[in-house]
Amino acid sequence: MAHASSYRPNTAIGKWFDVRLPVMRMMHDQFNDFPTPRNLNYLWTFGGILTFFLVVQLATGIVLAMHYIPHESMAFDSVEKIMRDVNWGWLLRYMHANGGSMFFLAVYIHIARGMYYGSYKAPREILWVIGVFIFLAMMATAFMGYSLVWGQMSFWAVTVITNLFSSLDSIVDGLGTAVVQWIWGGFSVGGPTLTRLFSLHYLLPFIITGLVILHIWALHVPGSNNPTGIDIKSKSDAIPFHPYYTFKDAYALCLFVILFMGLVFYAPNFLAHPDNYIQANPLQTPPHIVPEWYFLPFYAILRAIPDKLFGVIAFAGSIGLLAFLPWLDTSKVKSTRYRPIYKWFFALFIINTLVLGYLGAKPAEGMYLLFARIGTAFYFAHLLVVMPVVGWFEKPSAMPGSITDDVLGKGSGGGRPSAATASPGRR
Amino acid sequence: MTIAAGSFAAVGSAAALWPFVDQMNPDASALSLATTEVDLAPIEEGQSITVSWRGKPVFIRHRTPAEIEQAKAVKLEDLADPEARNENLDDSAPATDENRVKDKKEKWLVMVGICTHLGCIPKGQRVGDEKGEYGGWFCPCHGSHYDTAGRIRKGPAPRNLDVPTYDYISETKIKIG
Numbered sequence: 089m090a091h092a093s094s095y096r097p098n099t100a101i102g103k104w105f106d107v108r109l110p111v112m113r114m115m116h117d118q119f120n121d122f123p124t125p126r127n128l129n130y131l132w133t134f135g136g137i138l139t140f141f142l143v144v145q146l147a148t149g150i151v152l153a154m155h156y157i158p159h160e161s162m163a164f165d166s167v168e169k170i171m172r173d174v175n176w177g178w179l180l181r182y183m184h185a186n187g188g189s190m191f192f193l194a195v196y197i198h199i200a201r202g203m204y205y206g207s208y209k210a211p212r213e214i215l216w217v218i219g220v221f222i223f224l225a226m227m228a229t230a231f232m233g234y235s236l237v238w239g240q241m242s243f244w245a246v247t248v249i250t251n252l253f254s255s256l257d258s259i260v261d262g263l264g265t266a267v268v269q270w271i272w273g274g275f276s277v278g279g280p281t282l283t284r285l286f287s288l289h290y291l292l293p294f295i296i297t298g299l300v301i302l303h304i305w306a307l308h309v310p311g312s313n314n315p316t317g318i319d320i321k322s323k324s325d326a327i328p329f330h331p332y333y334t335f336k337d338a339y340a341l342c343l344f345v346i347l348f349m350g351l352v353f354y355a356p357n358f359l360a361h362p363d364n365y366i367q368a369n370p371l372q373t374p375p376h377i378v379p380e381w382y383f384l385p386f387y388a389i390l391r392a393i394p395d396k397l398f399g400v401i402a403f404a405g406s407i408g409l410l411a412f413l414p415w416l417d418t419s420k421v422k423s424t425r426y427r428p429i430y431k432w433f434f435a436l437f438i439i440n441t442l443v444l445g446y447l448g449a450k451p452a453e454g455m456y457l458l459f460a461r462i463g464t465a466f467y468f469a470h471l472l473v474v475m476p477v478v479g480w481f482e483k484p485s486a487m488p489g490s491i492t493d494d495v496l497g498k499g500s501g502g503g504r505p506s507a508a509t510a511s512p513g514r515r
Numbered sequence: 516m517t518i519a520a521g522s523f524a525a526v527g528s529a530a531a532l533w534p535f536v537d538q539m540n541p542d543a544s545a546l547s548l549a550t551t552e553v554d555l556a557p558i559e560e561g562q563s564i565t566v567s568w569r570g571k572p573v574f575i576r577h578r579t580p581a582e583i584e585q586a587k588a589v590k591l592e593d594l595a596d597p598e599a600r601n602e603n604l605d606d607s608a609p610a611t612d613e614n615r616v617k618d619k620k621e622k623w624l625v626m627v628g629i630c631t632h633l634g635c636i637p638k639g640q641r642v643g644d645e646k647g648e649y650g651g652w653f654c655p656c657h658g659s660h661y662d663t664a665g666r667i668r669k670g671p672a673p674r675n676l677d678v679p680t681y682d683y684i685s686e687t688k689i690k691i692g
Contacts, residue, residue: 244635244656247633247634247635248633248634248635248656249633250634251632251633251634252633254633254634255673257673258673269540269541270536270539270540271539272541273539273540273541273542273545274541274545274569274570275541275545275569275570275571276569276570276571276629278570280541280542280545284539370567370570370571370572371565371567371572371636372636373635373636373637373655373656375638375655376655377635377655377656391657391671393671394670394671395671395673396632396633396671396672396673397673399671451655451658452657452658453658457658
């Protein structure tokens with residue numbers, strides 16, 4: 089957010105740089121003395137955690153690419169060579185594989201935080217839309233990276249997902265087939281598909297990095313939202329980013345990395361699928377195809393619809409609709425904390441998404457299919473009906489006058505006990 | 516002048532872009548993949564084999580009289596996809612059992628073994644496999660059921676299994692492609 093620069097270069101070289109390329113001034117004003125709401129809780133630490141995992145994935149990925157061979161008959165073996173022969177190869181690969189899972193865990197918490205506290209609402213719409221693009225790019229990158237292992241799950245995941253485009257055949261005859269063969273570089277998934285997936289898997293993280301820079305830029309124009317959803321009004325509402333939030337973020341990051349390292353060292357294949365340790369075989373589909381855990385809710389939606397084209401549309405829509413939240417939500421207040429009715433719908437939405445994730449891992453038949461259909465209907469009803477309608481008639485509960493009032497327990501409504509200031513995650 | 520320069524640049528950029536797009540299409544070596552010849556003689560009645568053609572699995576089943584009868588008994592209006600999907604016939608051919616085979620050799624069913632939903636390989640080729648509710652093939656990925664003529668009967672797949680171009684080069688030998 090715009091504020092007077094407090095950067096004062098002390099050294100001669102600092103002054104020399106400052107009039108030519110004021111990078112130090114920008115860093116100081118944006119990440120040191122940046123005014124930040126004083127009441128951010130631990131859910132606000134996931135932006136930093138996500139940045140950390142982007143760096144982890146880039147660093148481990150760049151060195152893994154020094155040993156990986158993107159060839160249909162050598163890819164699988166080169167991954168095993170990384171695991172067995174390359175110095176620390178096992179650690180680097182497990183960090184990269186589990187790092188992807190951690191990245192998604194963090195981004196889901198980050199997205200849910202944004203939804204709960206209305207962080208997508210004006211003036212942060214562009215910030216939110218860029219975030220949805222980052223999420224899409226992350227999904228594409230993760231999917232392509234998973235395919236590179238060239239195990240059975242990799243191969244058949246690529247087959248199923250690329251075939252989503254063949255549904256275009258029902259709009260223009262032959263178009264879908266042409267598109268799919270263009271993606272494959274052949275008549276089925278094979279060597280040419282693998283090399284292009286590798287090329288794009290290496291490219292996309294840098295595009296994500298670019299989007300992240302825009303995301304942070306768009307964040308720093310209005311500044312951070314906060315649990316009350318009330319803007320900073322006076323000096324007492326804000327504290328400098330450093331040291332307060334640099335260390336809060338660092339502490340949360342340490343806890344999260346403990347979870348990450350627990351997986352890497354004690355259960356590195358806990359989130360993986362054993363079938364992916366079988367080399368890809370184009371003539372045999374595994375009996376039960378499941379995507380990685382982070383795609384399961386969307387996969388459940390894809391399978392819940394009995395029509396191919398509409399299944400694909402629902403699949404794409406379940407993610408694409410998120411970009412329209414700023415305009416679908418009609419509520420006057422940002423934070424769900426002050427929304428007595430929407431609060432319950434939001435809880436239901438989270439539970440529903442988790443249930444869809446569970447169903448995505450189960451076979452698409454019987455009761456599983458029935459519940460997946462109910463869950464899919466509810467998912468879309470939440471975004472398209474609940475968000476516009478509830479915001480329109482709901483009467484928000486009493487809100488504190490300012491961030492400072494909330495922290496000190498002087499709410500105009502008095503609904504918040506003063507003891508809240510002592511609860512963890514609040515300052 | 517500006518319009519001329521602008522349109523020249525736009526057309527030029529579009530033309531320059533095409534090689535970058537087209538390079539992803541199947542290359543000369545993929546297109547030149549040879550046809551596949553299959554000897555049908557060793558396949559016993561009731562047995563199925565899978566052969567590879569252009570990197571894709573092709574199902575060949577030596578159908579039993581019971582399976583043929585079952586497929587013939589189905590009315591056209593009960594089919595989810597009423598078209599034969601047989602590349603040896605016209606696009607408009609109805610999906611009768613006769614139109615799913617070639618030269619009225621109804622005991623031999625030859626199809627690309629790729630589910631028309633999202634490209635998995637349906638089960639049903641091996642003896643112990645689940646064959647679905649219509650006794651033909653069952654795709655485990657998203658639950659599509661195919662009958663004994665490889666026609667879609669239930670589930671998300673939009674089309675019958677494709678019958679590739681093939682010819683009988685002798686009484687018991689076919690050439691696919």
